[in-house]
């Protein structure tokens with residue numbers, strides 16, 4: 001049984017279709033990354049999956065429960081971490097955890113709270129108001145609170161936005177540890193390195209799912225060719241290449257230039273002249289996930305409402 | 306695990322609400338301070354039977370009967386003769402300016418007519434733009450006037466006797482013979498103050514969660530609508546209880562309001578009333594999207610309930626349709642209860658009808674709120 005199995009989900013706000021026939025499945029124990037530009041419908045899709053929004057069309061199962069009729073059961077077995085911190089800022093860390101433990105009827109409350117605080121390393125700050133925590137700590141508190149009841153599925157909505165690299169690393173280590181114990185995770189993110197730590201990724205744009213698979217599959221399916229240009233005066237080279245047939249992206253990467261296009265022949269032809277320069281080197285390179293996403297974004301209109 | 310109701314989960318919600326209430330110092334202080342402030346302010350300020358109203362006297366002769374009449378009017382406490390006008394025009398002007406509420410004119414032939422038993426007249430003009438301000442003063446008038454005359458003519462005892470029976474106007478104010486309006490206002494204020502704070506506070510209950518973004522999390526956790534509702538409204542029963550205590554004690558100490566009826570009966574009725582108010586507030590919060598909307602809805606409800614409940618104006622004085630409309634406000638029923646129990650010593654039998662109306666409101670609002678509650682963010 002897949003942890004998530006949804007078909008043709010559609011959600012409209014007014015006349016705007018925010019989620020457009022999204023079909024998705026996530027196997028048990030899998031970590032799936034959910035990517036897409038701002039306003040592409042990630043949060044909305046996740047909310048549908050945990051029963052916080054009713055889809056206008058489509059159906060599906062989450063943890064074997066029907067999305068449309070069993071949302072209460074889904075809520076009990078899913079851990080949902082919202083994009084915006086949504087615990088009580090005027091309650092202390094300890095009080096927030098106690099509240100969650102009591103709502104899920106975890107017994108004994110004190111033991112669960114103490115253990116969670118211990119794991120978080122927040123035991124000494126138990127009486128600090130949650131609102132006074134820094135962004136990174138808020139995220140960790142939120143994660144701790146939503147795994148306290150041992151959910152079978154975690155839905156994380158941009159859990160590491162605004163978190164420093166070390167905290168992010170620790171966050172992902174934790175997620176992998178949980179997944180090894182059988183937890184399924186669907187996590188939305190903007191970070192490429194995080195996407196690469198997922199077993200699979202799904203890319204959504206303008207409410208439509210454009211690609212899904214492992215990172216390598218997504219890159220391969222995109223059918224892009226990349227060349228790495230190195231040499232002097234790369235600014236000038238970039239300006240020269242911009243707009244040439246077959247050249248779809250020109251992006252500086254440190255001391256090199258990545259030139260990307262979907263038509264390899266056309267791209268090579270355009271690069272010929274650059275290649276002919278004595279001091280400039282042009283070599284075939286690996287297409288990165290970022291190149292693919294930039295390509296996707298260029299292909300669809302701006303999503304911002 | 307019961308999906309619909311669990312005391313453990315309700316306990317979790319209650320605990321959270323109490324902590325938040327305690328932390329929100331300003332709101333907390335307001336919930337206790339505002340009732341006291343309003344009670345003192347309105348209790349002393351509002352007076353539907355005003356005394357010592359400014360009056361002007363127009364009297365051309367200065368005989369014994371005229372003097373007796375003026376001093377008798379002054380003795381009533383209603384009239385305070387600030388001006389002695391030389392002419393009717395001057396008095397007219399004073400009234401037009403609003404400097405006086407009454408003009409008392411005693412004609413020059415007054416004494417002559419009294420002596421001749423030729424139906425003496427005095428003219429009292431009242432500024433009736435605020436009818437309630439003038440009504441008390443006018444209603445005591447004929448009694449006072451005839452008694453003053455009789456006193457002056459004291460020697461004809463049996464004639465006075467007959468004249469008295471013809472002239473005397475009986476002003477009989479039951480339950481509040483001195484017409485002290487605080488006896489009426491202060492118990493009413495209990496209802497108004499409770500309504501103000503209870504409805505306002507609970508009308509923000511859900512919108513506050515929505516605006517702070519915590520609603521999403523709350524809905525994602527296994528709390529049922531009934532638990533959330535009770536978790537939100539029950540803490541305010543405690544606040545209401547404190548307010549009731551404050552108002553009742555102040556009523557006794559500051560205004561010496563008599564308390565004739567049973568305290569426990571009144572408190573039970575107050576409990577039902579407060580419950581209906583917090584559920585009404587909560588119902589509002591299920592309809593409003595923002596705290597601003599919640600405020601507006603509250604005030605939309607508030608003004609008619611003040612005007613039509615019988616707090617501001619006598620209920621029986623309103624046209625029939627307005628009386629029917631007044632019945633839909635819990636305040637209307639509560640005012641009847643509180644006045645009946647405090648001032649008339651009514652027993653349960655006497656107020657059973659009003660209490661059942663309040664119970665009906667409780668179930669109505671609770672049902673409406675549960676029906677309106679959105680389990681999703683749609």
Ligand SMILES: Nc1ncnc2c1ncn2[C@@H]1O[C@H](COP(=O)(O)OP(=O)(O)O)[C@@H](O)[C@H]1O
Nearest residue numbers: 013018037038039040041042043044045304305
């Ligand atoms: N409650 C809502 N009412 C109207 N529009 C909404 C609502 N929620 C989201 N949207 C719109 O739907 C689009 C997708 O939003 P969202 O799912 O939050 O995107 P993402 O999480 O990918 O950034 C946005 O354009 C947003 O403005």
Ligand SMILES: [Mg+2]
Nearest residue numbers: 042043083157
């Ligand atoms: Mg989002």
